[in-house]
Amino acid sequence: MQRKEEPLLTLTKKDFRVDTFRAGGKGGQNQNKRDTGVRITHRVSGIAVESRSERSQLQNKKLAFRRLCDNKKFKNWLKIESLHAEEIHKRVDEAMDLKNLETETFINGEWVLKERSEDENAT
Helix, strand or coil: CCCCCCCCCCCCHHHEEEEEECCCCCCCHHHHHCCCEEEEEECCCCCEEEECCCCCHHHHHHHHHHHHHHCHHHHHHHHHHHHHHHHHHHHHHHHCCHHHCCCEEEECCEEEECCCCHHHHHC
C-alpha cells in the first residue's frame, strides 16, 4: 500500500519558548527601553539561541529562528528524530500488511477466526 507523502516530523509554536529582554548595546534609548532582544528555546531538545543585534524585536525573532535552524545541535536532533519517525512508519506499514492481519467474524454468538484461502495468502 502506498502511503500519501506526509512530513515525518512537524514543529509548531508550542515546541518553542520565546523570551524577550532588554538588549542594550547599539540602538541607544530604543534598545534600553524596549524588550528588543529575543531568546528562543526548543523545549524538547533544550537548545537555546538568542539575538540582540537588530533594533526591533521582530527582526531579532526572525534572526534567532534562522540561527536555531542553522545550529549544528538542532540539525543533529532533527536528523535523529526524523530517523525515529521513519522507523516507526516502517513498523506500522509492516504490521498493517495484509499477510499480518487476521479476520474474525461473529457467527452464532461467537467470534470465529476466518481461515485464509490460498488466493488471499498470495497477495
